[in-house]
Amino acid sequence: MKIKVLPESVINKISAGEVIERPAAVVRELVDNSLDAGATEVSIYLGNGGHALIRVVDNGSGMNRDDAILAFERHATSKLRSDQDLLSIQTLGFRGEALSSIGAVSKVRLKTREKEGALGVEVEVKAGKLNSVRDTAVPCGTDLQVEGLFFNTPARRKFLRSPATEEKKVKQWVIHSSIAHPHVHYRLYIDQREVLVLAPRETSILRGREFFRGNTVSIGGTIGNITVRGVLAHPALAQVDTDSLVIIVNARPVSDRMILKAVKEGFFSTLKERELPLGFVSIELPSSDVDVNVHPQKSEVRFRNPQEVFLAVRQAVQNAVKEFSPAMVMQTNAPRTFESGASNPQSTVKAQGSYGVGSIFSARLLNPVVNQSLAVQPVEVDSESVQESAIFRFSALRYIGQALGCYLFCECEGAVYVIDMHAAHERYNFNLIRNGFRERGIARQKLLVPERLALTESAAESLVEHLATLEQFGFEIEETGIDELVIQEVPAILVGKDVQALMKDIAALPFGATAQGCLEQAIDNISARIACHASVRTGDRLSKEEAYALFAALDKAEFSAACPHGRPIMVKFTASNIEKWFGRDR
Numbered sequence: 267m268k269i270k271v272l273p274e275s276v277i278n279k280i281s282a283g284e285v286i287e288r289p290a291a292v293v294r295e296l297v298d299n300s301l302d303a304g305a306t307e308v309s310i311y312l313g314n315g316g317h318a319l320i321r322v323v324d325n326g327s328g329m330n331r332d333d334a335i336l337a338f339e340r341h342a343t344s345k346l347r348s349d350q351d352l353l354s355i356q357t358l359g360f361r362g363e364a365l366s367s368i369g370a371v372s373k374v375r376l377k378t379r380e381k382e383g384a385l386g387v388e389v390e391v392k393a394g395k396l397n398s399v400r401d402t403a404v405p406c407g408t409d410l411q412v413e414g415l416f417f418n419t420p421a422r423r424k425f426l427r428s429p430a431t432e433e434k435k436v437k438q439w440v441i442h443s444s445i446a447h448p449h450v451h452y453r454l455y456i457d458q459r460e461v462l463v464l465a466p467r468e469t470s471i472l473r474g475r476e477f478f479r480g481n482t483v484s485i486g487g488t489i490g491n492i493t494v495r496g497v498l499a500h501p502a503l504a505q506v507d508t509d510s511l512v513i514i515v516n517a518r519p520v521s522d523r524m525i526l527k528a529v530k531e532g533f534f535s536t537l538k539e540r541e542l543p544l545g546f547v548s549i550e551l552p553s554s555d556v557d558v559n560v561h562p563q564k565s566e567v568r569f570r571n572p573q574e575v576f577l578a579v580r581q582a583v584q585n586a587v588k589e590f591s592p593a594m595v596m597q598t599n600a601p602r603t604f605e606s607g608a609s610n611p612q613s614t615v616k617a618q619g620s621y622g623v624g625s626i627f628s629a630r631l632l633n634p635v636v637n638q639s640l641a642v643q644p645v646e647v648d649s650e651s652v653q654e655s656a657i658f659r660f661s662a663l664r665y666i667g668q669a670l671g672c673y674l675f676c677e678c679e680g681a682v683y684v685i686d687m688h689a690a691h692e693r694y695n696f697n698l699i700r701n702g703f704r705e706r707g708i709a710r711q712k713l714l715v716p717e718r719l720a721l722t723e724s725a726a727e728s729l730v731e732h733l734a735t736l737e738q739f740g741f742e743i744e745e746t747g748i749d750e751l752v753i754q755e756v757p758a759i760l761v762g763k764d765v766q767a768l769m770k771d772i773a774a775l776p777f778g779a780t781a782q783g784c785l786e787q788a789i790d791n792i793s794a795r796i797a798c799h800a801s802v803r804t805g806d807r808l809s810k811e812e813a814y815a816l817f818a819a820l821d822k823a824e825f826s827a828a829c830p831h832g833r834p835i836m837v838k839f840t841a842s843n844i845e846k847w848f849g850r851d852r
C-alpha cells in the first residue's frame with residue numbers, strides 16, 4: 267500500500283460535496299459573501315432551480331484583480347488571519363472554501379470591481395481551472411454566475427432534487443436571510459420571474475412581520491449579554507414542521523434543537539407534542555460566546571453557555587406570549603395573499619409562500635366555526651390592536667347566551683364574541699393547578715365517601731410510583747392492598763367530577779425520568795389532565811352568573827389566549843365583518 271496526498275483538484279471536488287451539496291447551498295454561500303462584502307443590494311437569479319444557472323449580483327466592496335483570481339484558491343479568505351480570529355468570528359464566511367468548491371464543480375464567471383478601481387475584472391473558472399482573466403467595465407460590486415453545477419461530477423448531478431424543490435428551498439432561505447439582515451434589499455428572480463422583492467427595513471421585527479401576519483406578538487428582551495428578538499404567531503397557528511420557526515443567531519439563520527425547545531417551553535404548554543410555533547427568534551450575543559465553526563455548511567452553532575441562552579429565550583418568549591390578544595379576530599372578505607402588500611407598498615412578496623397564515627387558519631380552525639363557503643382570514647394585528655388587547659377584559663362583555671351546548675355568545679363595543687366555554691374554563695383551571703402546584707397552594711377537599719379506584723394492574727402500578735407527586739397536586743391516595751388504591755382527598759376543583767376517569771388518564775401519562783425537563787413536562791401533563799376533567803363540558807348548562815364568574819376568572823388568568831391544547835378560546839366578529847355577510851357594506 268502506498269499513501270499519496272491527493273491533488274488539490276480532487277480535494278476541492280470532495281469538499282464541494284460537503285459545502286455545496288445542492289443549488290440552494292450555493293445560493294447561500296454566494297449571498298453570504300455579498301453580505302460579508304457589505305452589500306445593501308443583493309439580487310439572486312435562478313435558472314431551472316439552479317441546475318442551469320445561479321447568479322448573485324451585489325453592490326458590495328468588490329475585489330481587485332489579484333483577489334478575484336485568488337478567491338478561487340482553496341482556503342483563500344480575507345476574513346480570517348490567525349487561529350485567534352476563529353474565537354470571535356464576525357463574518358458569515360471564514361473558511362475560504364466556498365468559491366474554490368463551487369469553481370471545482372461548475373463553470374463560473376466572476377465580474378467585480380472595487381470602488382477605488384477604475385476598471386473591473388472578469389474571471390472565468392471551469393472545473394477548477396482558471397480559463398481567462400480580462401479587464402472589463404463593470405459597476406462597483408460583484409456579479410458571480412454559476413452554470414452547469416456538478417457538470418463534471420455526474421454521480422452528484424444525478425442526486426440533485428427537482429428544480430421546484432430547490433426553488434422552494436432557496437426562497438425560504440432568502441426569506442430567513444432577509445430577516446437576519448433587514449437593511450439589505452433582496453431580489454429573487456426564478457426563471458426570469460420576479461419572485462421576491464424585499465425593500466430594506468429598520469429592524470428584523472419589521473421585516474419578519476411581512477412574513478408572519480395575523481395574530482402575532484413581538485418578542486424583545488435582554489438578559490445579561492443575550493438579546494432575544496422575534497415575532498411569534500398565536501399557538502393555534504403552530505405547525506408540526508420544524509421549518510415553521512426561523513432561528514437566527516448573530517445574523518446567521520441556523521437550526522438548533524435547544525432553542526426550539528426553549529421557545530416551545532415559553533409557550534406555557536399550549537403547543538402539542540410535535541408542534542412548533544410559526545415565526546422567528548433572533549438571538550444576539552458576543553461572538554466569543556458562540557462557536558460558528560462546527561458544521562460544514564455553518565448551519566449549526568455551539569454556545570459557550572447553552573443554559574443561559576435557553577433561559578433567556580424561554581423568558582423572552584414567555585413575556586411575549588402573555589400578550590396574545592385573547593380573541594382571534596375574524597374577517598370574511600377574500601383571503602389576502604402576499605400580493606396585496608397593503609401595509610408595505612415598496613415591498614412585494616409574490617406568490618403565496620409557506621407562511622400563508624390564512625391557509626393554516628382556514629384549515630385548522632376556521633372551517634369548523636364559519637360556513638366553509640366564506641373565505642376567512644384573520645385580520646392583521648397592528649400595534650394599536652395589540653394595545654387594545656392589553657386592556658381587553660372578559661368582564662366587560664355582555665353575555666347573550668349559550669349555543670350548541672358549548673359556545674357563549676357575547677357582545678361588546680361593536681363586536682360579537684364567541685367563547686368556547688370548555689376551552690376557556692380549561693385554561694383557567696390549568697393555570698390554577700399548575701401555579702398551585704408550584705406554590706404548594708392547591709385547595710383540597712376530603713371526599714365524604716372515600717372512593718376505591720378501579721384500575722388495571724399496570725395503571726395502579728404507575729400511580730403507586732407517583733403517589734408523592736400526586737400528593738402535591740392535592741390528591742390523597744392510600745394503598746390499601748396490592749394494587750388496591752383508595753382516594754381520600756382531591757383538589758377542590760374536582761369535587762363532583764369523575765375522579766375515576768381522571769385517574770385512568772393520569773396513569774396513562776408518560777411519567778418518564780426525573781430530569782428537570784421531563785418533570786416540567788409531567789407537571790404540565792398532569793395539570794392539563796386535571797384541568798380538562800375539572801372543566802365544564804359541552805352540554806353543561808351555564809347560568810348567567812356562572813358565565814360572568816368565568817369571565818371574571820379569565821381576567822385573572824395569566825395567559826388566557828388559548829386552552830392548554832393550543833386551541834383559541836374565543837373568536838371575535840366585528841360589526842363590519844357581520845355587515846359584509848349580509849352585503850350591507852356595499
Ligand code: ADP
Pocket residue numbers: 295299300303324326327328329337342343344345358359360361362363364365366407408
Ligand atoms: P470565505 O467567505 O469563507 O472567505 P469564499 O470562498 O466564500 O470564502 O470567498 C473567498 C474570498 O473571496 C472572500 O474571503 C472574499 O474576500 C472574496 N469574495 C467572495 N465573494 C465576494 C463578494 N461578493 N464581494 C467581495 N468579495 C468577495
Ligand code: MG
Pocket residue numbers: 295298299358359360362364365
Ligand atoms: Mg464565503
